[in-house]
Amino acid sequence: MVFHSGTARLNAKAEDSHAFAFGTYWEFPKPVDTVALELRPQGAELYGLLLHESHRQGVLYHAIGVNGATFAHFNRAPLLLDQLPWLQPDLLIVSLGTNEALQPTFSAEQVAAQARQLILALRQATPGVPLLLITPPDALSRGRGPAQTGAMRDLLLELAETEQLACWDLYGIMGGPGSVRAWRELELAHTDLIHFTKAGYELQARLLLEALYKAYGDAH
Numbered sequence: 001m002v003f004h005s006g007t008a009r010l011n012a013k014a015e016d017s018h019a020f021a022f023g024t025y026w027e028f029p030k031p032v033d034t035v036a037l038e039l040r041p042q043g044a045e046l047y048g049l050l051l052h053e054s055h056r057q058g059v060l061y062h063a064i065g066v067n068g069a070t071f072a073h074f075n076r077a078p079l080l081l082d083q084l085p086w087l088q089p090d091l092l093i094v095s096l097g098t099n100e101a102l103q104p105t106f107s108a109e110q111v112a113a114q115a116r117q118l119i120l121a122l123r124q125a126t127p128g129v130p131l132l133l134i135t136p137p138d139a140l141s142r143g144r145g146p147a148q149t150g151a152m153r154d155l156l157l158e159l160a161e162t163e164q165l166a167c168w169d170l171y172g173i174m175g176g177p178g179s180v181r182a183w184r185e186l187e188l189a190h191t192d193l194i195h196f197t198k199a200g201y202e203l204q205a206r207l208l209l210e211a212l213y214k215a216y217g218d219a220h
Helices: 071-075 078-087 110-126 150-162 172-176 179-185 198-219
Strands: 003-005 007-010 018-019 023-027 037-040 046-051 091-095 131-134 166-168
Touching: 007 023, 037 046, 078 110, 091 110, 110 131, 110 150, 131 150, 150 166, 166 198, 172 179, 172 198, 179 198
Parallel strands: 091 131, 131 166
Antiparallel strands: 003 023, 003 046, 007 037, 018 023
16 A cells, blocks of 8 residues: 555556555555556655555554654644544554653643644544553653653543543653663663663563553453
């Protein structure tokens, strides 16, 4: 599946092909390792690709990781909301808040409004799809004033309650205020006390996966 504007053509023979509102879908009868894509007219934009083996079972995971992203940034991304339904998600996970918490002008009221705006938009774009909030991890900001990760965590927990959303409290699981120092001592966080090492991110992923397994198991 290719997300694009204009029209698209491949140089490979497909078993099935059809255009949809934001792109074109191709299905190949056997694996291919190289294709050439042509977009028309000149100036047509390529938004992204979705490549997977449709006959295989398992988890298909999409991630939008943008450095410095905030709730406000995603509220200014209308194509995200237009294109998201075409992925037919079974679960949406929103893990934002660290960048807001590091801003010296942090306003809990303003961020809560921005988070609520995004949640409403996601619900309207994908009705019935469950949404999981993740609180930001503990972080310490050097030279930019104190990080408001605790306040960010509190407003997301409150928002999850008022909006009846699931919330995974990474901040609390880490150990709360100042816990990033302990993670640093275990070489799970970098020296900036904001970002994590590969081992630290892998640990977070394992803990989240275990929580999801448990939640789905309890529900069934």
